[in-house]
Amino acid sequence: MTSRHDTLLERTVAHLHNNVLPSVDDYVRAEQEVTAKWDADPTSREYKTAQHNAKRYAANLAIAIDGLAERFANETAPDAASIPNIIRRTRAEIEALCAFPGSPPKHRAGALARIRGVANAHKHHKIHDPNLPIASEDDVLVVGSGFGIDAFGVGKPGGPEALINDKIFGTRKFLGDAPAAILAWVRFLRSRDAAGLKDHYSAIGLNERDFCNAHVDVAS
Helix, strand or coil: CCCHHHHHHHHHHHHHHHHHHHHHHHHHHHHHHHHHHHHHHCCCHHHHHHHHHCCCCHHHHHHHHHHHHHHHHHCCCCHHHHHHHHHCCCCCCCHHHHHCCCCEEEEECCCHHHHHHHHHHHHHCEECCCCCCCCEEHHHEECCCCCCCCCCCCCCCEEEEEEEEECCEEEEHHHHHHHHHHHHHHHHHHHHCCCCCCCCCEEEEEHHHHCCCCCCEEEC
């Protein structure tokens, strides 16, 4: 007989395993292809196609990550009327958990909002939600980042990659936001005793073990 504990948040965890993590693999391959085509000939049609594909796969990953909050709310809400508030509260908790390793881990401010912005821009082009930090799909680019963009060690060491023009925090790398948000979700689900989670997760160079029992520094 299956107990409630065995099925706790099973749809949310299934979405993480079946949609979010495979989308990570697709996006990483697309970023690798961008680098390869740029190295071969940055003026080629193949490079332009690789740019487009990387932007599309970044959007697919953003949509998958954004879908976790709705699934969590649908599985935990006592009634339909409470779902929007649970989604808002959950997103705020995940946003606070987004971080990169350090002593203590460094809060990656705005990461989840940017991911939601990428997802919404892909679906609607223009964004009219004042809570999101980008205005349209034009704020998501696959170009050379240049020196000094984002934080040290985030994303590629050079060459083009998916960038987000955040109206609050400036240009940020999707290769930094996505893994920070995914591991934030993993830690959040563990704190809720979600069933079916794996023993360990990693995403785009970040490892869950780097955050074990660590408080995220949100002071800056």
